[in-house]
Amino acid sequence: MVAPVLEGQEQELEDTLLALPAGTQSPLEGVDGLHFARWVIVPHLEYGAEPQPRDRLERQLLVFTCTFDGTLDRHVGELLAGLGQTADDVWRHCDGWPGRANARAWLLDHRVRTGLFVAAYPKATREEVRGALAAREKLLNLAEDTQHGDPQGKRRDFLERFASST
């Protein structure tokens, strides 16, 4: 989705986004079914050189993209509930933000139809992806830790570490 940034609030918006915690502390972490998301500020249009015509933006734009599990309708609800106050902190700098309690229609109104859609794991839910990554790391750790051991020791370690997974 794309929304124009309110004039005079560009720096405050940038500061807000830069201050968002990353990793497991990210506010996006709390959004159910969310695989990947990002906010991008488009401050101006790139100019290469001639013969590209010069063009300019009247206003800066805030772009939000995400990939998620389930339907769009359900996701909008999950997004607003999961982001909580962060939704207001970010989008209040955009035109017409009605506050998160009334933001469903606003989000859908600013949605841009996707021309090319790429999802890293289109057939797996977020929890399945995370489970697979955790299992991979666990298996690699086992392989590293036991690489010099005898077959019996490897089997014993495997059963100990993976007993709860089977």
Next chain:
Amino acid sequence: MVWGFGAQQSAYMFVHFDDGPALMGELAGRVATAKFLPEQSAIVNVALSGAGLLELGVCRDEFPGELMDGMRVRAEMLGDTGPSRPEKWDPGFAAAGTHAVVTVSGKDDQAFKQLAAETRTLLGPQLVGEQAASMLGGNREHFGFADGLSQPSIEGLGPDTPGQGVPTKKGWRPLKAGEFVLGYEDEDGVRPPAPEYPLDRNATYMVLRKLYQDVAGFRRFLFDHEGADEAKQSELASKIVGRRHDGTSLLLDPEAPEQNDFRFGGDPEGMRCPLGAHVRRSNPRDALGFGARLSSRHRIIRRGMPYGEPLPGGETVDDGADRGLIFVCFCASIERQYEVVQTQWCNDGDAFGLGREPDLLLGGDGSARMTLPGNPPRFVRRKKPFVLTRGGEYLYVPSLSGLRALAGT
């Protein structure tokens, strides 16, 4: 920049302007031009930091954000954390606020010394720090590997050597000049974003880094994994680097005449050259699939040089000396080219199906594992990094007409 000079030694001189425009004017009459390069035995070049450009009165918005922010601001993203964080950097190497880096390079010792002395005199009190660098025997770096072998072939400039450009179905093609020089068409078919005339052409961006190499630590790591067997140590080191010590490719017979004409597509599981080997990460060629569509926009021209005296052969106890590599690369976009190589390919393994495994040689600031594919695979782990960042800056290298414009002449 695009051809290389074949320098045997360099001096990187760090400058804080008293009178920037006047110095630009002086340097405009001295910097090397490609036209006369073969005739010269020592040359001088100048590159400007974001702070230096602002001091010279340019408009901040015309230049890329990463240049104007400077490398220190990007340090955490670059993986320069822990023992590589900016607070630990060498204060004499591109200290914060450095306006320019003047590089003197020489093929001939006497000519180099003379030009370096003249340049120091010219800079006077504006010279606030200096770093020496010189080639080691056999073009090796301190870990003992031949370096600088794979450089991009560029359209219209010099021979199109197999293995240097972009792999195609039929062979190799050179990269568009706009990947490295502003004002020319790039791989996307347009000219790269650039500042206003005349700073918009025949210019480039430069990444300068001082990378300390823990040679004794690297040798102890090899000993810890392979014991005293030197052949095995050499094989493990080659797997980590992705080439043999003499620079020959792990994918080719060491006697093959063209040691750079190889692709990774024939070794998809990394059985010969590991998926996480340094050269496979930093120049993946066709390793990411889709031909070279995912790698051709992230190429860099490297012009680095070792610094410090070599640690005597076989020594595994650190002598406390400062040694490593002055890493220099050129590209049309530091963010798209250099920073992608550093952050996405060297510091992380996701692009190569390796999860978070970093480049064992370069990436990360702590313990790290490397997977050596095989049947069965083998895992090796370093306890701490072999390479630490000791300083660096992002720079803009103007053309001669750009220099004159900055001088106000």
